[in-house]
Amino acid sequence: MYSKYFTEEHNVFRESFRDFLKxxxxxxVDKWEETGHIDREIFKKMGDMGYFGLYYPEEYGGLDLDFFYTVIFLEEMQRINSGGFAAAMWVQAFLGAQHLLKEGYERIKQDYLVPTLSGDKIGCLCITEPFGGSDVAGMRTTAVKxxxxxxxxxxxxxxxxxxxxxxxxxxxxxxPEAKGRGISIFLMDRETPGxxxxxxNKLGWRASDTGEIGFDNVKIPAENLMGEEGKGFPYIMQHFALERLIMAINAHARAEYALEYTIGYMKDRTAFGKSLDKFQALRHKLADMMSETEMAKNFNYSIAEELDKGLYPVKEASMAKLLxxxxxxxxxxxxxxFLGGYGYIEEYPLARMSRDSRLGPIGGGTSEIMREIIAKMMLDGKDYKPAAK
Incomplete structure (x- = not known):
């Protein structure tokens, strides 16, 4: 298992987490896929085991481990074939929580980040709007002091x-007149009036709850502003590199699991007197698919290494998510x-996997947005920098 990136301790963690998931x-999983509601108890169990805090400082209940523990966390969740469950868990661990860590004041960290990592509170990140999609700077939600x-x-x-x-x-x-420069980040309790x-109701990721949220004259204390007023856009952009790498890792792990399952199926399934893995046309197609997946995985690992060293790989993370x-x-x-009719049957994993996979080129910034970011950096000399501290 890739000794350049994974130590024996990593491998032990992988086996332990795989056993936990099993x-x-x-x-x-099947119940959660049907109801679209993941039991809160699993958030608490994940938190108690430290899985939400792998990449966080010990002072807030984290384990302060290198990012390759998170890579394992992401990869193993793809193997249980529920993109919705995996999404709910990594959103809990990273999306809102990263803003709490980086922009939240100490009170917010103690009251929200600590119970997030322990699984006692569930959080979400609200950026995308019904008429905005990937156009973050064009958001219409307002906050008037x-x-x-x-x-x-x-x-x-x-x-x-x-x-x-x-x-x-x-x-x-x-x-509202300042476009991207006029965005700020706020914390809200769920029970706040308004x-x-x-x-x-989604095509895939069905285990996770995905919502449209309305804010009708929601009144929150000014102290719930996180970071500086007007700096929300660079805060958001700063965390997008991590989200896009997460989406890329999910993708290569999902493809790898699909190939592993399919190869096993082809070895057992016979047609015209021989197993499917002996037909040259199928073997060569599999070789192409395995090669592309392996290339994507190693590229993603190299970016994870950059992130772990404190670098800011916006271009590379965008490329990783795109490809x-x-x-x-x-x-x-x-x-x-390759599974033929059985691939279309719900009892086999490829049906759900194909639905879940389709969100990859859409969520966290569409492939079209990724191409434009890459083009801006490569052709126009655009340089994305972390938000100033």
């Missing part, structure tokens, strides 16, 4: 953990084809 998660409070109005959509979470990290315009949530999600979609499509 015991605590796999027996419930009135004395020692802000009044929030607007809506968000496609929010993972958006229905059942305990708190929300919300981006809103504090200066917050509503509608559950969305890995594309490869995953193509590999899983091919694997489903």
């Amino acid at each position: 015991k605590e998660v796999v027996p419930h 009135e004395g020692d409070h802000y009044i929030i109005n607007g809506s968000k959509t496609f929010i993972t953990n958006g229905v059942y979470s305990d708190y929300l990290v919300v981006a809103a315009k504090t200066d 917050i509503s949530a509608t559950k969305l 890995s999600t594309k490869i995953s979609d193509e590999v899983i499509y091919g694997c489903l084809q």
Whole structure:
């Protein structure tokens, strides 16, 4: 197992986490896929085991481990074939929580980040809007300061953990005339009056709750502003590199699991007197698919190493998400084809996997946005930098 990146300690962690998932998660996945609601108890169990805090400082209940423990965390969750469960867990561990860590004041870290990592509170990150999609700078949700409070109005959509979470990290315009420079980041408790949530019915990722959130004159204390007013856009962009790498790792792990399952199926399935893995046309197609997946995986590992060293690989993470999600979609499509009619049957894993995989080129910034970011950096000399501290 890739000695350049993974030590014996990493490998022990992988086996331990795989056993945990097999015991605590796999027996419930089909129910969660059907109901679209993951039991809160599993968040607590994950937190108690330290899985949400792998990459966080010990002072907030984290384990302060290198990023390759998180790589294992992401890869192993793809093997249980529930993109929705995996999404709910990594959103809990990284999306809102990263803003709490980087922009939250000490009170917010103690009151929200600590219970997030322990699994006692569930969080979500609210950026995407119904009319905005990947156009973050064009958001319409507003935050108007009135004395020692802000009044929030607007809506968000496609929010993972958006229905059942305990708190929300919300981006809103504090200066509507300033475009991207007028965005700020706020913390809201779920029970705050004026917050509503509608559950969305999705093609894939069905185990996770995905919601459209409404804010109707939601009044929050001014102290719930995180970081500096007006700096929300660079804060968001700073965390996008991590989210895109996470999506890329999910993609190569998903493709790898699909290939592993399909190869096993082809060795057992016979046609015209021999097993499917002996037909040259299928063997060569598999060789192509395995090669592309392996290339994506190693590219993603190299970026994970950069991130672990404190670098800011925006271009590379965007490339990784663009290519890995594309490869995953193509590999899983091919694997489903190799199963023939059984690939289309719900009792076999490729049906769900194909639905879940399709979100890869959409969520966390579409492939079209990834191409434009890469083009801006490579052709126009655009340089994305971390938000100033």
